[in-house]
Amino acid sequence: MTKPGDRAYKRSWKNLLINKRYQLRFTLFMVGIAGLLMAGLGIWIKIVADETTKVSKTSKRGEPCPKIPVIEAPYEELPPPTMKLPDAPPPIDAGSAAADARTGDRPRRPKIDVTLDAMELPKPILIVPPIPVTFKGDVVDHWTCELLNAAAIERLDAGHLRIMLVLVGSMLLLTVGLAVFGIKMTHKVAGPLFKVQLYLAKMKEGRLDKVYNLRKGDQLVEFYDHFKHAHAGIVALEKSDIDRLKAVIAAAEAAGAGEHASIAELRAMLARKEKSVE
Amino acid sequence: MSDPTAATSTPVAPAGPRPKYKRKLSNYLLDKKLQLRYVLVVTILSGIIAGALGYMIYDQRHQSTASIESDLQRLVGADAKDVESITGDYQSQDRILVYKMVAAGIGLVVILSLYLVIMTHKVAGPLFKTSIYFERMAEGKLGAVTPLRQGDMLQEFYANFKEMHDAVRARAVADAAAMHAALQALRDSRNHGDYRGETHSKLTEELDLLEEHLVQRKQQLA
Numbered sequence: 001m002t003k004p005g006d007r008a009y010k011r012s013w014k015n016l017l018i019n020k021r022y023q024l025r026f027t028l029f030m031v032g033i034a035g036l037l038m039a040g041l042g043i044w045i046k047i048v049a050d051e052t053t054k055v056s057k058t059s060k061r062g063e064p065c066p067k068i069p070v071i072e073a074p075y076e077e078l079p080p081p082t083m084k085l086p087d088a089p090p091p092i093d094a095g096s097a098a099a100d101a102r103t104g105d106r107p108r109r110p111k112i113d114v115t116l117d118a119m120e121l122p123k124p125i126l127i128v129p130p131i132p133v134t135f136k137g138d139v140v141d142h143w144t145c146e147l148l149n150a151a152a153i154e155r156l157d158a159g160h161l162r163i164m165l166v167l168v169g170s171m172l173l174l175t176v177g178l179a180v181f182g183i184k185m186t187h188k189v190a191g192p193l194f195k196v197q198l199y200l201a202k203m204k205e206g207r208l209d210k211v212y213n214l215r216k217g218d219q220l221v222e223f224y225d226h227f228k229h230a231h232a233g234i235v236a237l238e239k240s241d242i243d244r245l246k247a248v249i250a251a252a253e254a255a256g257a258g259e260h261a262s263i264a265e266l267r268a269m270l271a272r273k274e275k276s277v278e
Numbered sequence: 279m280s281d282p283t284a285a286t287s288t289p290v291a292p293a294g295p296r297p298k299y300k301r302k303l304s305n306y307l308l309d310k311k312l313q314l315r316y317v318l319v320v321t322i323l324s325g326i327i328a329g330a331l332g333y334m335i336y337d338q339r340h341q342s343t344a345s346i347e348s349d350l351q352r353l354v355g356a357d358a359k360d361v362e363s364i365t366g367d368y369q370s371q372d373r374i375l376v377y378k379m380v381a382a383g384i385g386l387v388v389i390l391s392l393y394l395v396i397m398t399h400k401v402a403g404p405l406f407k408t409s410i411y412f413e414r415m416a417e418g419k420l421g422a423v424t425p426l427r428q429g430d431m432l433q434e435f436y437a438n439f440k441e442m443h444d445a446v447r448a449r450a451v452a453d454a455a456a457m458h459a460a461l462q463a464l465r466d467s468r469n470h471g472d473y474r475g476e477t478h479s480k481l482t483e484e485l486d487l488l489e490e491h492l493v494q495r496k497q498q499l500a
Contacts, residue, residue: 022401022431029397030320033390037324041331048335052342059345063352163334174327185319189312189401193435200442206449219312223405226412233416234446237498241453244491251484252464255477260467262460269456 016183019190027182034178038171045167053160060152065145069132076124192220196227206276208235238273245270306399313398317391324390325383332379339375343368404432408439418498420447447499454495461488 017023132138192214202209211231214224245266252263346368404426411423423440426433464485 019435021434025431026316026397030323033320033324034327037327037386038331041328041335045331045334045338048338048342052338052345055342056345059349062349163338167331167334170330178323185316193432197435197438200438204442204445206445219315220405222311223409226409226416229416230412233418237418237450237495240491241457244488245457248460248464248481248484248488251477251481255481257464257467257481260464262463262467265456266460269453273453 016187018187018194023183023186023190026186027179030182031175031178035171035175038174042167042171046164049160049163053156056156057153060149060156063145063149065149066138066141068139068142069135071131071135072129074126074128077127078124079122188217188219191215192218192224196224199227199231203231203234206272208238208277235277238277242270242273242277245273306395312405313395313402316398317394320394321387321391325387328379328383328386332383335379336372336376339372343372400429400431403427404430404436408436411439411443415443415446420450420499450495451499454492454499457488458492461485461492 195214199209199211208231211228214221218224249258249263249266249270252258252260257263407426414421420443423443425440426436430436464481
């Protein structure tokens with residue numbers, strides 16, 4: 001329920017900047033301080049993040065991976081040369097040996113004919129060294145480790161980038177948020193001041209209109225109360241003048257001096273004062 | 279804050295420059311609610327930003343130290359004493375970093391708070407001074423209004439207030455003068471025998487009351 005003296009004012013974003021000088025000064029100060037703070041610490045974070053990423057990447061690069069066992073390449077080898085011997089001579093029979101003895105001839109040796117042309121050179125043999133049993137597992141382990149290290153380095157780079165993005169994003173968000181918050185906060189002070197200024201302008205012109213209450217959430221409530229007291233004081237002054245003037249005019253009229261020039265002046269003054277407190 | 283009560287004893291603003299008012303430390307918090315609210319908001323906000331970013335710095339630094347530690351552990355192997363002697367330095371550096379950040383945070387909060395109290399005082403000061411004049415107006419007193427100090431904010435608002443105050447005062451002075459003139463004229467008419475019968479005494483009584491009223495008004499306007 002609306003109290004007497006309340007008037008429903010709707011806040012509009014268009015009216016947020018009522019007192020630009022005061023509001024922008026305070027808001028810019030707040031944004032400036034926060035910006036400086038964030039920039040200083042942001043640079044510090046970047047330096048430390050660069051250092052950390054560098055150290056971590058170096059550390060990852062230095063991590064040894066299991067080595068792939070070396071296997072010899074297949075090679076060719078010549079087999080030893082083979083000589084082809086002629087067929088063995090037929091065995092010497094006993095009769096011919098005895099005949100030789102009787103004749104005094106030396107016993108005959110079997111004749112061997114070596115024909116070099118007939119030697120056959122062997123063909124080279126391809127020798128494939130044996131592959132260790134663990135070779136397959138070793139290769140898999142090696143490349144898994146290498147890939148994991150590469151992925152870890154990529155992750156570090158991505159993490160570094162993420163930190164920078166979070167930093168810049170939070171700085172922008174905070175700056176915009178602070179600016180909006182600052183303007184809204186100062187608006188709660190500038191609003192009542194603006195309202196008081198409107199009443200001051202009216203009072204200056206001699207209009208003592210009814211003073212309405214502040215909006216909910218406005219600041220400077222006590223200050224506004226002081227203003228209302230002042231306004232009421234001026235109204236009281238005018239009313240006391242009105243009462244006195246009415247009494248004098250009535251007495252003068254009763255005494256037959258109603259047409260006196262001074263009474264006419266007092267009537268004009270009375271009319272003006274009555275209008276001012278309407 | 280200049281003393282507005284001085285205005286009552288000096289109906290006309292004194293000639294020459296006003297004596298410079300000295301700001302007192304104890305008077306800096308004139309409107310505690312308004313000033314502390316603003317100081318608290320900015321200080322808490324700065325604290326949160328500094329804390330969050332500071333934690334990020336510490337976390338990065340700690341990660342770096344942990345990485346170096348693990349590398350050293352791998353290099354030195356089982357000789358844990360060597361690792362401890364080297365990594366101990368890194369850990370103490372991490373601690374020093376935290377102390378530095380905490381000290382910087384506290385310093386920042388103190389400096390910010392002091393600066394904000396001074397800044398908000400420049401708004402609260404004019405409001406305080408205007409409030410005193412408002413209370414004087416509430417009592418019907420319309421003495422002279424002295425200007426704000428140099429460096430105070432809300433100069434435009436205060437100028438509007440002063441214009442209003444001067445206009446109300448000028449009107450009241452003019453009205454009092456007009457009523458006084460009317461009073462004199464009516465008394466003169468009475469002396470010349472313009473008034474008749476029983477109403478004579480009533481008019482005399484009313485004119486006396488008007489005179490009293492004007493005397494009181496003159497005191498209020500002094």
